[in-house]
Amino acid sequence: MKFVSTGGAPKAIGPYSQGTMVNGFVFTAGQVALDPATGDVVPGGVAQQTERVMLNLAAILQAAGSGLDQVVKTTVFLTDMGDFAAMNEVYARAFGDHRPARSTVAVASLPKGVSVEIEAIATVRSET
Numbered sequence: 001m002k003f004v005s006t007g008g009a010p011k012a013i014g015p016y017s018q019g020t021m022v023n024g025f026v027f028t029a030g031q032v033a034l035d036p037a038t039g040d041v042v043p044g045g046v047a048q049q050t051e052r053v054m055l056n057l058a059a060i061l062q063a064a065g066s067g068l069d070q071v072v073k074t075t076v077f078l079t080d081m082g083d084f085a086a087m088n089e090v091y092a093r094a095f096g097d098h099r100p101a102r103s104t105v106a107v108a109s110l111p112k113g114v115s116v117e118i119e120a121i122a123t124v125r126s127e128t
Contacts, residue, residue, distance in 0.1 A: 008059030010034035013111065019060045021124055026064040030077065030119040031056040032111055046083040046115045050090035053118050058094075061122055069098050070122040076104040077117040087116055 004019030004026065012018060012029065019028045033042045033049035034056070042052045054068070061067050078087060084104065100120075110117050 004028075004060055004064045006059050006063035008036060008063065009056040010036045010039060019064055021064050024124050026061060026066050026120075026122050026124050028057055028060050028120045028122075030075075030117040031060070032114045032117045034112065041112050041114055045086065046078075046080075047086045047090050049114055049116050050087045050118075051094075053116060054090065054094040057118060057120050061120065064122075065125050066122040067125070068095055068122075070125065071095070071098070071100040071120045072123060073101045073121045074103075075119050076102060077107045077110060078104065079107060079110055079115050081106045083115055091118075 002021040003017040004021060006018060009018055009031065016029050019026050031053045033052040034040065035042055035052065036056065042048055058068055061070065076087065076091070078084060
């Protein structure tokens with residue numbers, strides 16, 4: 001097992017790793033809309049937050065020798081299912097024609113008061 005750490009995504013805000021690599025897969029921690037440079041929540045609504053989340057996920061996956069095109073499963077957490085369409089539009093744009101399996105669930109709240117959190121499981125192109 002290897003742990004993934006990159007400056008391209010926010011530092012873990014608890015006792016966990018940004019990602020874990022094992023048996024040819026990378027499992028990311030749930031990513032929220034924190035700017036890795038400042039540690040602050042990005043301004044704007046769920047669309048802007050989802051854009052930042054996808055950038056954070058991409059950075060972790062890249063550091064693990066993977067990428068968004070290698071994702072096999074995601075889980076999306078929303079504090080308001082009314083935000084689903086806005087999140088989904090940004091999510092679809094980030095993945096392009098690639099369509100990993102996905103679950104989307106509503107939750108009471110998320111860290112730092114954000115509206116969206118996404119975690120991913122992907123295959124690793126090469127052990128790094």
